[in-house]
Amino acid sequence: MSTSALAPPPETPSPPATSRRERRRRKRLEEQASTIPIELYGLRRGTVTAATVCCVLFALFTLVPIYWIVVNSTKTQANLFETFGFWFARPFVFFHNLSLLTQNVGGYGTYLQWLGNTALYAVLGGGGATALAAFAGYGFARFRFRGSRALFYLVIAALLVPITAITIPLYLTYAKAHLINSIWGMILPSLVSPVGVYLMRTYVEVSVPRELIDAARIDGAGEARIFFRVALPLMVPGVMTVLLLSVVLVWNNYFLPLVIFSKNNLYPLTVGIGLWAQRAQGSGNAQLFPMVVIGGLVTIVPLIILFLVLQRYWRGGLLLGSIAN
């Protein structure tokens, strides 16, 4: 029996345990309380309407290609050229077009193979880039070592170099290293993400307090343990952002695989569909135009799904309760 029989003094009760919906509702109310309603901005009449109209127009302008591709993926090749571009036309051949993707039309390569390649490069390249960016960002943000600042600037400076300028040297180096026509020729350069490092460093500085790491050190955790069990859970929103960016970058990368690959079965979707688009204009017998359109549509679907799935990680508030404010 402990010697301290006295109960601790009563104090302000803790917030009751709540469901996720409750917490989200409360968070929304908090946000409302901390922002100023637009009516109080002191703007001239009509400013908000004008600004909204401009934004809507710009949004429409951005979304038009998406709309176009959705509508035109349902058309036959003839209809693509002959009917109004922004509305459907008979016959509705969406599913037929989809089935075309599974065939190797005219010997120009299979869509599914390319889809598989793209997924592989995206997972390994994008995922790897995210991991490296997370390690690097954590290192830059929370460790003091000589030359850290210079090294960080060097990483950022890499952004200044346009890919076209280093294409020839890249090709020659990779050829020497037997990385041409190898998946590693695509994945290794993708692992380098200066933007990712910069984002992670900034995010770690904001979301992983130094004191938490101090506390973990005192609690006897080694550095690796501290990173994976203490820092990483707090870095999740940042990591998910960098993951999405990296995956999208690799998925949409056209130039690098164009340089690296000359074998058809290694192409990612970008290069493959680009090949179709080229051939479509050339040869008349293959019905390649609808395939280009539907291919493009199917290409963006996984990215949209990824975006929707990762959205829930962009919830703030992970730090509440850790640090007294």
Added chain:
Amino acid sequence: MAAVSMEKLTKVYANGVRALDALDLEVGDGEFVVLVGPSGCGKTTALRMVAGLETITAGTLRFGGRVVNDVSPRHRDVAMVFQNYALYPHLSVRQNMGFALENKKVGRAEAERRIRSAAGILGLTGLLGRKPTQLSGGQRQRVAMGRAIVREPSVFCMDEPLSNLDAKLRVQMRGEVLRVHRSIGAATLYVTHDQTEAMTMGDRVAVLRAGRLQQYGTPRELYGTPANLFVASFIGSPAMNLYEAALEGSGEGTAVVLGSQRLTLPAAVLAGRPGLAGYRDRKVIAGIRPEDLAMPDGTAAVAEAGRGARPGGTGPGGTGPGRTGPGESRAGTTGARNAAGAAGGAEPVAYLRAVVRLIEPLGSEQLVHFAIDAPQVREDAGLRAGDQVAEGEIMAAQAANGVARLGAHTPVRPGETATFAVDATRLHFFDPDAGTAIT
């Protein structure tokens, strides 16, 4: 063997800032030592060096005789409670407390036992499943302490753990911290900027300023015999009244001159402070605590000086539990002595006339701000005795330059001239150049 021993501990940062300068300090087994001082004095730096979170530039740090300068924090057997709690936000209370035990590979059963025991001591048993977001400030602070306790370390480090709590909770938690300390019994190093906390909680208190140790002793020693001006004005609230003064005369007739008033110093005072002999006819700085100024009742005879001046009083600690502030017992003693008071003679009482400027009624007592025509010495403003008294000072002298702490029912009014009874043995004297106490 001392639990923690700091020998000439120094910290110099890369930009040349000397955060800590040759600190010598020892914490005994089971002792509760408080490091106190204004911001930037190096107390947190010292604490972090003990915990292993800062490198040591020079000096030796020993835990129980073992030199730990280059030992990483995980091998030092020290636990820390942070000012901002630093709880792992994604882990529950139980997991927070168990994290260190996992790292040390303590078995599940043993870990569970320790967590339960600590939760019991701190009143957290019902909260083990919650996350830090779902706890109030006081509860989080207790979880932070629990996390330290389960490790059963040999040294506890606490970095201002109560400063993020509201005032009332802070006072309650002071008692909690001491209660936990008593039941655990490990050596504790506690950092705070609040001198009240330091005085009410510490077995011994170290006062630091600008990286240097000013004095290290029990609260009583710090209050009663401050080693220098800084300690004298830092400890005690309201701060000690300090004035430029001069000693006149010799032998029996020594007096301290405060402005236009002469306070005779009886032989007892001179005997107790042999160093004063060297300051005859020289400038000194004289200090008197607000608690040591009493109001003679009405205009009664000198003999009845001080009777009924003070109720049982609240020492410098306010309403806190824990130990009695050293001022409290003193007030009782002085009051009793004066009341028992014989017809003058044996009592070393001198009188100080002052103009009352402002009265702050606190309910249990009154803080009476007064003015005398002696120049005030303000340690915090950085004015050193010996500065020329400028025009501004004369103007300032029109306003209040002293505070007295009197009973709630003592009749005083602003604008009146009051006569305070001063117990001459309670006067403090300091060298005007060095600021050190004259003993």
